[in-house]
Amino acid sequence: MNQLIITIICVLVNIAASAQASKGIYRIPYANGTQVRIWQDHITHAGDEPEIDMAGVGNGPFRIVAAEDGEIKFIQDSFSATTNGNPCNNNYVWIAHPNGEWTKYSHFTQNSVTGNAGLSVGDQVCAGTFLGFEDDVGCANGEHLHFEVGIPFDLNDPITAGGFIKGNEFIPIICNIAGNVFVQGTTDTAGPCGSCLSTLNNTNGTFNNQQYDIDIASVQVSAGGHVVFNAGSTGAYRAGRRVVLTSGFHAKRGSSFYAMIKDCNSSPGNPNCGANSKVLAIDNQ
Numbered sequence: 001m002n003q004l005i006i007t008i009i010c011v012l013v014n015i016a017a018s019a020q021a022s023k024g025i026y027r028i029p030y031a032n033g034t035q036v037r038i039w040q041d042h043i044t045h046a047g048d049e050p051e052i053d054m055a056g057v058g059n060g061p062f063r064i065v066a067a068e069d070g071e072i073k074f075i076q077d078s079f080s081a082t083t084n085g086n087p088c089n090n091n092y093v094w095i096a097h098p099n100g101e102w103t104k105y106s107h108f109t110q111n112s113v114t115g116n117a118g119l120s121v122g123d124q125v126c127a128g129t130f131l132g133f134e135d136d137v138g139c140a141n142g143e144h145l146h147f148e149v150g151i152p153f154d155l156n157d158p159i160t161a162g163g164f165i166k167g168n169e170f171i172p173i174i175c176n177i178a179g180n181v182f183v184q185g186t187t188d189t190a191g192p193c194g195s196c197l198s199t200l201n202n203t204n205g206t207f208n209n210q211q212y213d214i215d216i217a218s219v220q221v222s223a224g225g226h227v228v229f230n231a232g233s234t235g236a237y238r239a240g241r242r243v244v245l246t247s248g249f250h251a252k253r254g255s256s257f258y259a260m261i262k263d264c265n266s267s268p269g270n271p272n273c274g275a276n277s278k279v280l281a282i283d284n285q
């Protein structure tokens with residue numbers, strides 16, 4: 001088991017109005033090896049929330065999987081039709097993760113969650129657990145997966161009757177893709193996050209509105225001699241054990257920054273999920 005060491009939790013000045021990045025780090029929620037095309041990203045998706053639409057490339061059926069260890073909180077997979085709103089009648093799954101964030105998966109094939117995947121509310125799932133099949137049930141324009149990350153305001157009343165969260169939503173941070181944020185029009189290959197990565201990216205730079213600096217390291221991350229977050233920017237450093245910010249790090253007024261520990265080798269979640277199960281999280285927001 002890793003011992004968590006926190007050396008600094010840093011600077012917060014005037015939280016940016018735009019959506020924040022998720023604190024969890026999630027896998028692409030498709031079966032390993034699936035090519036996944038991003039239809040709409042957190043900026044282009046309809047509505048004000050940082051939600052994602054994506055779809056398997058090639059011949060389906062495509063298997064949707066859990067993006068991280070967690071507990072199934074809600075399942076709706078009784079519908080069969082594509083609808084046009086009022087109501088949407090979406091099929092969906094909500095999973096609560098040990099880091100406090102919830103993930104949502106929408107438009108499953110009828111009965112594929114309770115039937116094919118054999119899941120029930122209250123089940124503990126691991127990152128990569130099969131949830132059901134991609135489809136176009138509900139308010140969908142073609143077969144795809146709608147994915148989002150949020151935190152309910154009230155755990156006793158977390159979603160609407162239609163399955164929409166009553167809470168804040170966050171830009172999903174995804175392992176093993178460029179920049180760790182989904183970008184419309186790109187195609188990525190689904191796979192596990194694995195253990196904490198040793199790669200350290202972007203130790204130097206100036207970050208402006210809507211840009212993120214995401215690092216994952218097994219031992220230590222050091223912000224380099226020149227890291228500036230300008231007003232409107234949001235940034236994060238995440239590490240397996242320790243985050244060290246050296247002189248030269250500067251989060252300007254109006255920016256939002258957090259440092260957090262991602263424990264890669266011990267899990268307050270489901271021990272059945274193996275050595276790579278995770279969760280975290282400590283930050284100052």
Ligand SMILES: [Zn+2]
Nearest residue numbers: 051052053146
């Ligand atoms: Zn969507």
